[in-house]
Amino acid sequence: xxxxxxxxxxxxxxxxxxxxxxxxxxxxxxxxxxxxxxxxxxxxxxxxxxxxxxxxxxxxxxxxxxxxxxxxxxxxxxxxxxxxxxxxxxxxxxxxxxxxxxxxxxxxxxxxxxxxxxxxxxxxxxxxxxxxxxxxxxxxxxxxxxxxxxxxxxxxxxxxxxxxxxxxxxxxx
Amino acid sequence: xxxxxxxxxxxxxxxxxxxxxxxxxxxxxxxxxxxxxxxxxxxxxxxxxxxxxxxxxxxxxxxxxxxxxxxxxxxxxxxxxxxxxxxxxxxxxx
Numbered sequence: 001x002x003x004x005x006x007x008x009x010x011x012x013x014x015x016x017x018x019x020x021x022x023x024x025x026x027x028x029x030x031x032x033x034x035x036x037x038x039x040x041x042x043x044x045x046x047x048x049x050x051x052x053x054x055x056x057x058x059x060x061x062x063x064x065x066x067x068x069x070x071x072x073x074x075x076x077x078x079x080x081x082x083x084x085x086x087x088x089x090x091x092x093x094x095x096x097x098x099x100x101x102x103x104x105x106x107x108x109x110x111x112x113x114x115x116x117x118x119x120x121x122x123x124x125x126x127x128x129x130x131x132x133x134x135x136x137x138x139x140x141x142x143x144x145x146x147x148x149x150x151x152x153x154x155x156x157x158x159x160x161x162x163x164x165x166x167x168x169x170x171x172x173x
Numbered sequence: 174x175x176x177x178x179x180x181x182x183x184x185x186x187x188x189x190x191x192x193x194x195x196x197x198x199x200x201x202x203x204x205x206x207x208x209x210x211x212x213x214x215x216x217x218x219x220x221x222x223x224x225x226x227x228x229x230x231x232x233x234x235x236x237x238x239x240x241x242x243x244x245x246x247x248x249x250x251x252x253x254x255x256x257x258x259x260x261x262x263x264x265x266x267x
Contacts (some may be wrong), residue, residue, distance in 0.1 A: 025203045028244055029194055032214040033187075035237075039218050039230075047218075048233050054238040055211070064252045069257075084188075 020069075024062045031055040045133055176224035184219065187213045204248055211241035 011030065031054025038047035119136055129135035137145050186211060194206035215234045222230025 009233055019200075021200055022197075022203050025200070025207045025248060027195060029191070029207045029210050032211050032237075032241075036214045036217050037223055044230065044233060046235060051237055051240055053176075060247045063203075063247055066251070169249045 020066060024059060027062070028055045028059045031058070108151065175205070180217065180224065183213055183216045187217070198210050200252065204245065206228050206242060207248075208245050211237065211244070 034054065035047040035051040038050055080131055119132055123129060123132045123135045127135045127139040129139065190206045190209045190213065194203050197203040197206060215237045218230055218234045222228055
């Protein structure tokens, strides 16, 4: 609860600040708090991803973007009324949707009874991997993960090629 | 019981650092606050792991500590040189 209110406070701070440099730091803080929330919810691997991607890589990438642009946010051109209305309605719909969800951690929901027990029981004899998350990712959904890795690898190659061209063009100016 | 008290203390420290990060007049205040919040998150992780009887959370705490240092260094480097690539080029020249 305390962590969630801290999250809300940091979010309001991000929205209100105009200095983009401070906003990058605040979003790093947000990621660390979010990772702590994930740990309290017992999703340690998600928390690890959140911390490494949110606080590590995103901060560095945002700083790289700041190098290309100004560090002060310009004043908004349009009135914020319409976006505020849209996001308020979307948030209300999402909160309304949570009323239809089963309570957190309930054992007899479809999510926990459909295929999860098979994975839990079969992980050690079928794959020999003690961590069930790893066995699902790398063995049961191995082709899926292979496809994802290919996509990310291709994207990385594309970004590297683009950046290389940019760097080579710079000394000519 | 002792772990719960310690977790409460760490949460209080987190609240104070978040206040500093939000109010902070200079960038460095915010940066130090971010670093302290990273440390607080590590402490929270370790305490929570011990409280629920799984001290192997400590490995993830180590990873957090490394990330925290890298993030802070990246921000400071940006502040000093204005870009992220500058320092590397300087090292190769020197």
